[in-house]
Amino acid sequence: MKLYYLLFILFITLKLVQGQSSSSTNTTYPIVDPFATCQSYTGTICKKYLKDPNSIWIPYNKTQEEFEENALKVLSSMTIMGDSCANDHSLKVVCNMLFQPCQTVDLPYPIPLGGRNITKIALFQSSCRSDCIQFFNDCPRMTAKSNITCEDVVPKFLVDMFPVSSNSFNLSKFRGPDIYSIQCAVTDSIIVGCPLCAPYDFTCAAPFTYKNRSTTNEEDGFKYLTGTACVFPCPYPVFDKSQFNTIFKISNAFGVFGFICCSFMIITFGILDRHQDRHTRCILYMCIFGLLMTFTDLALLSQGFEFLCDGGIRFRRQHLDAACPATGFLFTFGGLGIILWWGTAAFDLWMVLRNLNTTESYEKFYTPIVFVVALTLALVPLSDNQYGYSGGSLQCFLRDQDWQIGAFWVPYCVVLFSGLIFVGLIFREVYKVVIRTDDGRTKSIRLIRFNLKPFILLMVFMVEFFYEIIFNFYSTSRNETISEKMQEYVTCVYAHGEDHCSPSGIIPFGPHAAANTIRVLQPIQIFLIYGITKRTATIWLNSPLCCNRFFNLRDIISLATSSWNSSSNTRGQMSRKPSEMNFRRATSQPTITATNDASDDDNSSCSSKESPPSPSILSNATMVPSNNNNNLQVMSSPPMEAISTDIDIEELEEVELNNDIEQNNNNNNNNIEPGGMDN
Known part of the structure; x- marks a missing residue:
């Protein structure tokens, strides 16, 4: 929906209001609406801003409720355009455009028309052009979003929306004067703060909620629609x-x-x-x-x-x-x-x-x-x-x-x-x-x-x-x-x-x-x-949570893995016992031991399987055969802590890579060490 939609409501309403007071004719003056009436304003939105709340012009076949609804839409939209749009002068101009001051002209004698006798004619009083110019200056967004100007007239009927000084009406058809002029309404003469006027406020439409501004403010976390006591919902409605x-x-x-x-x-x-x-x-x-x-x-x-x-x-x-x-x-x-x-x-x-x-x-x-x-x-x-x-x-x-x-x-x-x-x-x-x-x-x-x-x-x-x-x-x-x-x-x-x-x-x-x-x-x-x-x-398998005197998750996983592998062997192949598997593994693979003795506590089987030290430490160690042909002994100075037996292919590659880089760097007299944590 375009922002100027409500602006068109405002001006089209005015055109319809004034257009109903005329019909096509050869005269240069509009023919008035003989069935229009002057009424006391019964609404609340514009009462504070009207020149004469006791006499507003209502055309034939229209009601105040229709104008009140349009006023609510227009003024509500103005309040969110900033303080310059919702100032007292702008609100007075808009309200007096929708609810125009009314003047009556007594006829010399009753005129039978439409099944009734017309004894007086109700005429509207338009706002002055200077007020319109100031209105658009205060609210430039209105000008930018519409093609309406202060010089516009009602098509065909030659009624100025905002006369420079006055509008003239031809009442000769009703046995009145040929030219009856009404001066434009100067909104500056309207006193907004009159004690008899109702306070200006809007009805908050859902999802907006009324919140008394005298007891709260935006620093407390309320987001108000500008110029109103209506607050936005929370969270802010930027998504549906x-x-x-x-x-x-x-x-x-x-x-x-x-x-x-x-x-x-x-x-x-x-x-x-x-x-x-x-x-x-x-x-x-x-x-x-x-x-x-x-x-x-x-x-x-x-x-x-x-x-x-x-x-x-x-x-x-x-x-x-x-x-x-x-x-x-x-x-x-x-x-x-x-x-x-x-x-x-x-x-x-x-x-x-x-x-x-x-x-x-x-x-x-x-x-x-x-x-x-x-x-x-x-x-x-x-x-x-x-x-x-x-x-x-x-x-x-x-x-x-x-x-x-x-x-x-x-x-x-x-x-x-x-x-x-x-x-x-x-x-x-x-x-x-x-x-x-x-x-x-x-x-x-x-x-x-x-x-x-x-x-x-x-x-x-x-x-x-x-x-x-x-x-x-x-x-x-x-x-x-x-x-x-x-x-x-x-x-x-x-x-x-x-x-x-x-x-x-x-x-x-x-x-x-x-x-x-x-x-x-x-x-x-x-x-x-x-x-x-x-x-x-x-780290987790060697932690006290998974490896302690009561519970060893590594052994459970090893047992489950061996059982699974055994069950997948060909028919007739007998499963090995876990102790036998551990024995064969211990005798078939080389182990690495440190020159210093590790403490034999209850968790020694867990601590001996910790992650190996960094490759740079391993690269400084020398592995030599021990008395057992299947074991390797680490000779290092100073002595190191116990090193894991679970060095896999990737770790050995990492050691080899560091040794290669170190040897190459020694030749080039430039040390380079790869970093990171890959395992």
Whole structure:
């Protein structure tokens, strides 16, 4: 629906009103409506703004109720166009156009007409052209959306809508004067604040709700239609109900799953992992910040939209509410933390590929820096009560656009573009490493594969971060368009009712749903890349939860696997006993033992199967035959802890690759160590 629809209602109504006072004739003056009447105004909308509420002109076959309905639609649409459109002067002009002041002219004697005797003629008084010009100056949107001008006349009847000084009528047909002039109505003479006038107010059409403005304000979380006491529903009607429900279901499903994934990763690499390195700690910190962002989804799941909205009309605010602003703070803190650790991961991976000697020492600096920066940027808006719910999204966040840009999006962009530089440097270093170590195709492929997972995570997050930034600035650039579409929606509601109007399209649903989905998917993506790996399984199998004096999941899995393999053998082949299988495995495969003795406690069978140390440690060890021909003894100085017997082909390839790179680098006098966490 076009915004100028209601403007046409206004002017077409005036044309019809004045047109019914005339008929086609050769005279240059309109012929009046002999059956029009002067009536007292019975409505409430315009009473405060009429020049003479006791005498308004009502044409034949029309009622005040029809004009009152049109007045409600027009004035309601004006209120959402801004204060300049809804000022006293504009409202006076519109009301006196719809309910024109009425004057009566007594006839010399009764005129029989239409089965009745006409003794007086009712004539209307139009508003002056100067008032019309000022009206369009105050409300330029009306001018931009219509082709109506203040110089228009009623077609065929030569009645000025807005006369310069007066309109003239020919009453000779009714035995009256040939020219009867009526001066235009000057609206400045109308005193709006008269004590006898009813207070100006609109009836709030659904879904808008009346809320007394004298006891509440917008800082408390109410969004009023401009110039009225009607408040918008919460959440803000930028989507229809089905679209809101779709986003709500996506947030619930992926948000809960993301919380579970983050919790799993935090337990795995933060509590159970006994061989942490800077790569696992980086993933751990990203999961911690991702967990903070999921609290909003958990609260939304438990309370629904009531978590964001109080009674369906008030948007939650920091100074009045606790839960929603608290999750808003955690959401901001978590979002900043994730982007900062993403940039740190890009920087760290680049340093690993360059094998800088100071790599380890930098970690103790950038870890507290990331936490302090993210925490500071999230804490500062608290001083201005900025956390709350604003509308179309499904989380509490910073309310004012300036705060969003300064405390969130500017740091976001700085880190993203800095990380982009390091991603480019990573490409360069990988290329250089491949060239320097490429004695054969296998080594190059192994090197790239070893760094593939951290690189995939960096690239996936980089694309998603770029999308979020582009979508945010795209939405910000469309604020004026969104405002116009919202005005059209409100106008449609007052003209046709809520059931015939849809807010769909005010904000593009697809891009908004994609941005919301990306947010809740990021913790899940970390889990998919780093949570489903052999290293994760080994950590859990060797943890006290799965390997203790009462319960050993590794033995159960081994027993189940051997039973399955035995059952699939050919008929007649007898199954081996688990003890026999373990004996044969122990005697048929070489084992690695350390020169120092491991402690023989109840969990020695679990601790001996822990994940092997990093390849750089293994590469410094020398394996020599022991007294047992099937065993290897590790000679190392200084002594190392017990090393796992479960070194598979990929781990041996990793050791071989590091030895090859180290040997090649010694020849080139340039040390390069691959980084990452692949197993």
